[in-house]
Amino acid sequence: xxxxxxxxxxxxxxxxxxxHHAELAxxxxxxxxxxxxxxxxxxxxxxxxxxxxxxxxxxxxxxxxAKVLSGLxxxxxxxxxxxxxxxxxxxxxxxxxxxxxxxxIATALTDMGNVASMKGDYEEALRLYxxxxxxxxxxxxxxxxxxxxxxxxxVARHLGKLAYARERLEESLERFLSEGNxxxxxxxxxxxxxxxxxxxxxxxxxxxxxxxxxxxxxxxDRKGMAESLRTISRARVGMKDFDAAHSVLSRSGALVLExxxxxxxxxxxxxxxxxKVVRNDFENAVILIALADRxxxxxxxxLSPADxxxxxxxxxxVQRSLTSAQYREAWELGxxxxxxxxxxxx
Numbered sequence: 001x002x003x004x005x006x007x008x009x010x011x012x013x014x015x016x017x018x019x020h021h022a023e024l025a026x027x028x029x030x031x032x033x034x035x036x037x038x039x040x041x042x043x044x045x046x047x048x049x050x051x052x053x054x055x056x057x058x059x060x061x062x063x064x065x066a067k068v069l070s071g072l073x074x075x076x077x078x079x080x081x082x083x084x085x086x087x088x089x090x091x092x093x094x095x096x097x098x099x100x101x102x103x104x105i106a107t108a109l110t111d112m113g114n115v116a117s118m119k120g121d122y123e124e125a126l127r128l129y130x131x132x133x134x135x136x137x138x139x140x141x142x143x144x145x146x147x148x149x150x151x152x153x154x155v156a157r158h159l160g161k162l163a164y165a166r167e168r169l170e171e172s173l174e175r176f177l178s179e180g181n182x183x184x185x186x187x188x189x190x191x192x193x194x195x196x197x198x199x200x201x202x203x204x205x206x207x208x209x210x211x212x213x214x215x216x217x218x219x220x221d222r223k224g225m226a227e228s229l230r231t232i233s234r235a236r237v238g239m240k241d242f243d244a245a246h247s248v249l250s251r252s253g254a255l256v257l258e259x260x261x262x263x264x265x266x267x268x269x270x271x272x273x274x275x276k277v278v279r280n281d282f283e284n285a286v287i288l289i290a291l292a293d294r295x296x297x298x299x300x301x302x303l304s305p306a307d308x309x310x311x312x313x314x315x316x317x318v319q320r321s322l323t324s325a326q327y328r329e330a331w332e333l334g335x336x337x338x339x340x341x342x343x344x345x346x
Contacts, residue, residue, distance in 0.1 A: 002032065002035040003035060003036075003038075003039040003041075003220065006036065006039070006041060006044070009028065009032055010044065010048060012028060013025060013028050013029060013032075013048045013051070013052065014048075014051075016028060016052075017051055017052060017055060020055070020057055022052075022055050022057030022058045022060060022061060023060075023061050023064065025052045025055060025058070026052060026058060026061055026064035026065060026067070026068055027064060028052075029048055029049050029052045029068050029071065030064055030067040030068050030071065032045075033045050033049060033068070033071035033072075033074070033075065034071070036075075037071075037074060037075060037078060038183075038219060038220070038221045038224075039220060039221075039222070040221075040222040040223055040258070040259035040261075042075050042078045042079045042259070042260070043079065043260075045071075045075055046072060046075045046076060046079065049068055049071055049072045049075065050072065052068060053065065053068055053069065053072065062095045062098070062099060063095070063099060063101060063104065065095060066091075066092045066095040066096050066099075066101070066104045066108070067092075067104070069088045069089070069091050069092035069095070070088070070089070070092045070104075070107050070108060070111055072084070072085075072088040073085045073086075073088035073089040073092065073111040073114075073115075074111060074114070076088060077111070077114050077115060077118065078223070078261070079260070080118070080262050080263055080299035080300075080301065082115055082118060082119060082299075082300060085111070085114070085115045086112070086115045088111070089108050089111035089112045089114075089115060090108075090112065092104065092107070092108040092111065093105065093108035093109070093112065096108050102135050102138070102139055103139065103141070103144070105135060106132045106135040106136050106139070106141075106144055106148075107132075109128045109129070109131050109132040109135070110128070110129065110132045110147065110148065110151060112128050113125045113126075113128035113129040113132065113151060114151075116128060117151075117154070117155060117158070118263070118300075118301050119300060119301070119302075120301070120302040120303075120304065122155050122158055122159050122304065122305070125151075125155050126152060126155045126156075126159075129148055129151040129152045129155060130148075130152060132144070132147075132148045132151075133145065133148035133149065133152060136148050142175055142178075142179055143175075143176075143179060143181060143184070145175060146171075146172045146175035146176045146179070146181070146184065146188075147172075147184065149168045149169070149171050149172035149175070149188075150168070150169060150172040150184075150187050150188045150191070152168050153165045153166070153167075153168030153169035153172060153188065153191060154169075154187075154191050156168060157169075157191055157194060157195050157198070157306065158304030158305065158306055158307070159304070159305055159306065160198075160305055160306040160309070162195050162198055162199055165191070165195050166192065166195050169188040169191055169192045169195065170188070170192070172187075172188040173185055173188040173189060173192065176188065182215050183215065183216075183219055183221070185215065186211075186212040186215040186216050186219075186221075186224055186228070187212075187224075189208050189209075189211050189212040189215070190208065190209060190212035190224075190227055190228050190231050192208045193205045193206070193207075193208030193209035193212065193228075193231040193232075193234075193235065194231055194234065196208060196235075197231070197234045197235050197238055198306065200238065202235045202236075202238035202239045203235070203239070205231065205234065205235040205238070206232060206235035206236065206239070208231070209228050209229075209231035209232040209234075209235055210228075210232060212224075212227075212228040212231065213225060213228035213229060213232060216228055222255050222258065222259050223255070223256075223259060223261055223264065225252075225255055226251075226252040226255035226256050226259075226261065226264050226268075227252075227264070229248045229249065229251055229252035229255070230249065230252050230264075230267055230268065230271050232245075232248045233245040233246075233248045233249040233252070233271050233275070234271060234274070236248065237271075237274060237275045237278060240278075242275055242278070242279060245271075245275050246272075246275065246346065249268060249271055249272055249275070249346070250343070250346070252264070252268050252271075253265075253268045253339075253343055253346075256268055256339075257339060257340060262295055262298070262299050263295075263296075263299060263301050265292075265295055265339045266292040266295040266296050266299075266301070267292075269288040269289070269291055269292035269295070269339070269342060270288070270289065270292050270307075270311070272288050272346045273285040273286075273288040273289045273292070273314065274310075274314065276288065276346075277314050277317060277318060280321070282317075282318045282321045282322050283322065283326060283330045284330075284345045284346075285314070285318055286318055286322070286327055286330035286331055286334060287330050287331075287333050287334035287337070287342065287345045288334060288342060288345060288346065289311070289314070289315070289334065290330070290331045290332075290333070290334025290335045291334045291335065291337050291338075291339070291342045293334075293335075294334075294335050295339070
């Protein structure tokens with residue numbers, strides 16, 4: 001319902017800014033940015049948050065300002081603008097520390113962990129998420145504990161520590177479900193699906209991915225839907241159900257293109273490439289990996305250790321099957337494409 005009234009809210013925010021109602025502007029943006037994030041309105045929401053934060057009067061309300069800075073950090077992270085995400089999260093942390101607001105400190109640490117994770121600094125991300133978890137446990141804040149558990153589980157999955165990841169994710173899921181928080185339950189569900197696939201429990205991975213997708217589809221969470229579809233495709237490829245894998249990946253590709261999710265584009269291409277290699281279509285696999293590599297370089301989001309290890313095994317198989325000239329030609333073609341063009345090679 002909030003998403004349907006987005007234009008009215010944007011107008012209201014502009015009105016409060018033009019009439020110098022700083023507190024109301026901060027409250028509106030602080031309350032609304034999450035809904036806009038879920039709907040994939042990253043750019044539109046970011047513009048409003050920046051506009052409000054530029055108000056000189058906003059300095060008078062530091063705790064509200066910290067909340068809006070956290071929103072800007074998350075939206076910038078979604079857009080792969082890591083410089084803005086990092087700067088906003090650090091400003092939010094400085095305010096929270098000055099006010100000794102433990103809830104805001106925990107949130108800022110999570111925001112900083114998100115940036116570190118996307119940059120590939122998983123040890124730093126784990127440190128930040130773990131510190132946030134400590135604070136949330138001290139506060140006894142159930143949602144905060146569940147979020148931090150999910151984040152530490154996600155990092156463990158990327159580091160290849162699958163048993164530890166599953167333990168953290170299962171506890172996170174249990175806490176979200178006990179609170180009736182279905183939207184955020186979709187996060188550990190989806191990552192549990194990835195973990196199951198890495199352990200070659202493909203039917204279990206499919207189950208988790210589909211449960212996650214159902215929740216996100218009901219919410220209209222386009223980015224989340226695209227992520228869950230990629231997990232479903234990983235499971236389908238593992239089960240050798242290639243037509244179904246291609247179908248769900250194509251839907252994921254359409255969603256990430258629609259919302260401009262560049263990291264999601266790279267991940268889609270990597271999933272398509274994995275399916276190509278399993279079916280011995282090596283040249284198209286190289287084309288897709290090459291563009292994914294260029295997209296990751298552009299947004300400074302390297303592969304995680306677990307995914308990098310998987311990529312290495314894929315490329316070894318490809319290089320045994322193609323001549324150097326074939327490999328180089330396919331790589332150069334892939335690097336020259338844009339995402340929409342690359343879908344023709346899937």
